[in-house]
Amino acid sequence: MKILIIEDDNETRDYVSAGLKEAGLMVDSVSDGYEGLMLAKEGNYDLLIIDRMLPYLDGLTLVKTLRSTGCTVPVLFLTTMCGIDDRVEGLNAGADDYLVKPFAFSELAARVNALLRRPRATVELNVLQIQDLEIDLLKRGVKRSGQLIDLQPTEFRLLEYLVRHAGQVVTRTMLLENVWDFHFDPKTNMVETHISRLRSKLNAEGKSDLIQTVRGAGYMIHEAA
Known part of the structure; x- marks a missing residue:
């Protein structure tokens, strides 16, 4: 190094x-x-x-x-x-x-x-890539195994933040601050709900779960499957 x-x-x-x-x-x-x-x-x-x-x-x-x-x-x-x-x-x-x-x-x-x-996401013409996932930051498009995934704006920001911090445990507080710009706890299950929806879209057709829950800490996306 x-x-x-x-x-x-x-x-x-x-x-x-x-x-x-x-x-x-x-x-x-x-x-x-x-x-x-x-x-x-x-x-x-x-x-x-x-x-x-x-x-x-x-x-x-x-x-x-x-x-x-x-x-x-x-x-x-x-x-x-x-x-x-x-x-x-x-x-x-x-x-x-x-x-x-x-x-x-x-x-x-x-x-x-x-x-x-920390794994460094591959950046090619504003594309983040990790495992079989590609995020086009200019077109705001997401593909997994070449298949386009339709995400809502908040889901896109959530996924982008997780991928940019791949290999790290991302806490609920970090997500509230950096995805929603909340600097307080709204005392709702908003983060968990969006994670669940994002998982459902990413894991369609039996694909492996990209987003791992770290019990008592937060969430993580690993560099390799």
Whole structure:
């Protein structure tokens, strides 16, 4: 596994780099956003660890630029910007995780390992693909084993979120916040009802169940059947 660290603080950059190398990972590191962007585009990395406040090109712009080119490499922001709005802005820009300084290296290592374990959906012309499922993000179409599946808008958003987080347990709270934009519990079985309807459509004609229930935790779609 190959990681790129984009961090202008020499002490932090060297500390993180040394720790990850001791864990058996290959690490490159640079100190400014522009050089980091060039390397990220060309270096075939498995993970990017990026500070938000960087010279020449800030981390937020860097990530937005990468995502606009179709780059799907996981991104972990490592930054002193700790406000809720900062976190939301970073994640909305395309980051996969957000860790605030000061930090414990054990937590950083755990987050790095989690991101490296996460299966990356195949993206080809705005298509997400996992197992025998294809999601066309432009046409808002879904196919399984080549057969078109008619989904309602909420069902489409629900499926897209699950696929983008394949290999992860997705909790009910995560779905309420990211699919319905609810930041409170409506005290209904809305999530369960939509999961059930989505399953029925995806599993038609005896197909295997893509969406697994993780008892007491949430739901998960696995990368492989």
